[in-house]
Amino acid sequence: PVHTDAQGYVNTIASGDYEGGYIMARQPNPFASTCGQVCNAPCEEACRRGAIDEPISIRALKRTATDSHELRLGHAPGLSKLPSRTEAVAVIGSGPAGMSCAHDLARLGYQVTVFEASSEPGGMLTLGIPEYRLPRDIIEREINAILELGVELKCDQALGRDFSLSDLKSRGFQAVFLAVGAHRGKSMDIEGMDADGVVQGVDLLLNVSLGYRVWLGHRVVVVGGGDVAMDSARTALRLRVGSAESPAEYDAEYDAGQSEQYLAVDAAAIASRLGTKEVHIIYRRSRQEMPAHVTEVFEAEKEGIHFHLLTNPVRIEKDDRGRVLGLWCQKMRLGDPDSSGRRRPVPIEGSEFCMECDSVVLAIGQQADLSFIREEDRSAFGNIETTPYGTIKVDPETLATTAPGIFAGGDCAFGPRLLIDAEGDARRAATSIHRFLRGSANWEERVRFSAIQPRDVRDRYDA
Ligand SMILES: Cc1cc2nc3c(=O)[nH]c(=O)nc-3n(C[C@H](O)[C@H](O)[C@H](O)COP(=O)(O)OP(=O)(O)OC[C@H]3O[C@@H](n4cnc5c(N)ncnc54)[C@H](O)[C@@H]3O)c2cc1C
Ligand code: SF4
Structure with a gap:
């Protein structure tokens, strides 16, 4: 990419x-x-x-x-930087899309300011991917190297909460790159979702990454089969619960300083002895259809996480105080392929069973929070259209939104994908922003390819 x-x-x-x-x-x-x-x-x-x-x-x-x-x-041996230009560009979000775009624009000489809602830069690299998979000093070094190019970073600054698109316009930014990611966990439409103990996987990882206390209990069920599900399950296994039997006891232990909030350990065996005793992952299709990387699944199994494939949640059981008691599930079988090409899971009648647990972690997908797009900001840049999938509508080649001067990329434009895809978007967006700011009338021009049938190649070649 x-x-x-x-x-x-x-x-x-x-x-x-x-x-x-x-x-x-x-x-x-x-x-x-x-x-x-x-x-x-x-x-x-x-x-x-x-x-x-x-x-x-x-x-x-x-x-x-x-x-x-x-x-x-060092970070970029042999990489050049063009002389400074006067135009200023605002980048919203400091994940891999935002920071890579800032990197490319700074090298082109632009004045770049990155606005980040969180107290820590790095997006999902810092807030989502657990530290045992990605040591934080690596991200820190790579972000610092980008800042050394002259990029300004403002943390605790959320678009829509602390400033608006109109503010950016009046502060003199001539172009904006939206790279706000997809941080809102998707929910399930089943009974009992309001129970105390139902947690979003992304929120769990974010809280652990920022060092907040988390109590999941002894038995945790994670719903989903992607990277968030694997990371949530493996993080749950690393959360030390001490001897506490309830959230109140846990808080008391924590406040009394008798136990650490959580303990990350290198070896899975030690983790499962110190941490949440049992972690189960349920996934409604088979292993073959699991979106998580094969290495992640392999390592999760090695750490003692139990997989329940072809299993679908149907209802959350709660006690009279509203706390999770268990997750009712139904066994599935694989039917015909659906529109994604994967075989559709079909429920098996009469196969319902209850998995007792203290917490249910939802890791079934994320979407972007686009509440910063407001009617009253239209006069600043124009109307930013969104898609029926809850993403920002962009031209897939130029990354331009429907508002002139505003570009978008990464997970907020294409839904959750990979780090390297976010970087690829950033590269294309930086090129488009450069052409847009240079005032090129045909900045949207692109090279077009057309397929030639093998039988026509000779004629076309001779011509
Ligand atoms: C748990 C988990 C594990 C993953 N593991 C892998 C992996 O192993 N390999 C891989 O290739 N990919 C992985 N991914 C995917 C990868 O992390 C993402 O695709 C990538 O981070 C997307 O980059 P982004 O810049 O678009 O968004 P993000 O990284 O999400 O960054 C968006 C940033 O914008 C900020 N923001 C949001 N709203 C606002 C606002 N209104 N104003 C200002 N700032 C705002 C956020 O705080 C965040 O810092 C994983 C994702 C998750 C969630
Ligand atoms: S960044 Fe990822 S996709 Fe690109 S060459 Fe390296 S391993 Fe392959």
């Missing part, structure tokens, strides 16, 4: 030149070290060696090169 010359850096590393490999991997990607840790590596899926035996381990090679050379060679 960011046009990394994967073949080039693999060859360079293979020839023993790790430093050259590092430079090739780093130059197109301001989050190369982060990618070395957690990129889902779509390049490996495309690797043609996979047709023979296994794809080349491109991500692992990137990690080897970045681990060994980042600190010594």
Whole structure:
């Protein structure tokens, strides 16, 4: 997605030149070290060696090169920066989309300010992906290197809460890149959702990342089969509950300083002894359809997390004080493929059963909070249209929204995807913003390709 010359850096590393490999991997990607840790590596899926035996381990090679050379060679060896320009660009959100766009625009000489709602920059890299998978010093170094290009970062500044799009216009920003991600967890339409003990997976990870106390009890059921479900389940396993039997007791223990709020441990065996005793994941399709990366599923199983496949939640049982007692589920079987090409889960009549638990963690998807788009701001830039999927409507090539001067990318424009996709959007958006600000009348012009049938190739070639 960011046009990394994967073949080039693999060859360079293979020839023993790790430093050259590092430079090739780093130059197109301001989050190369982060990618070395957690990129889902779509390049490996495309690797043609996979047709023979296994794809080349491109991500692992990137990690080897970045681990060994980042600190010594610095962030961007050989990368140039153009002289300063007067135009100012506002970037909303400091996740990989926002920070990568800020990086590219700063290198083009623009005055870039990033506004971040949270107290910490990094988006889902800092607030979602648990620290045991992505060490925080790596993100910190990569963000600092972007700030060193002259990018200004303002944390605790939320668009829609602390300022509006009209304010940005009156403060002199000539273009805006919206990169607010998708942080609102999706809910389920089943009985008992209001029970005390029903938690959103993204909120759980965010709270743990920011160091807040979380009480999940001894037995937790996580609903979902994607990365959020895996991370929620594995994080739950790391939450130390001590001997407390209830939230009140837990608070008392915590306040008395007798137990730590939570304890992250390296080994899964130690985690399951110290943390939440049992974590179960229920997923309504089979393992083959699970969206989470195969390594994550493998590691979650190794840590002792129990998987219940072809199982769907139907109702949450609560006690007379409104606390979760259990999750009623129904077994499923796979039917015909649906519009996504995956086989549709079909309920098996009479197969209902109850899983006793203290908490239910929902990890079934996220959507963007676009409440900052307001009627009264239309006069500033224009009308920002949204899609029926709750994302910002953009031209997929230029990333322009329907309001001139406003661009959007990452999860808020395309729904939850991967870190490297967010970076790819940022790169295209920065190019479009540059062309827009240079006043090029045909800034939206693009190269168009048309498919030629093999039988026409000769005629067209001769012509
Ligand atoms: C639990 C979890 C695990 C994941 N694991 C992986 C993985 O292993 N590999 C992978 O490739 N991808 C993974 N992803 C996906 C990846 O993290 C996201 O696709 C990526 O972070 C999206 O980048 P973004 O910049 O669009 O949004 P985000 O990273 O979500 O950043 C958006 C930022 O905007 C801020 N913001 C929101 N609203 C406002 C506002 N109104 N004003 C100002 N700021 C605002 C937010 O606080 C946030 O900092 C994971 C995601 C999650 C949730
Ligand atoms: S897709 Fe990920 S692992 Fe593959 S080259 Fe790009 S950043 Fe590296």
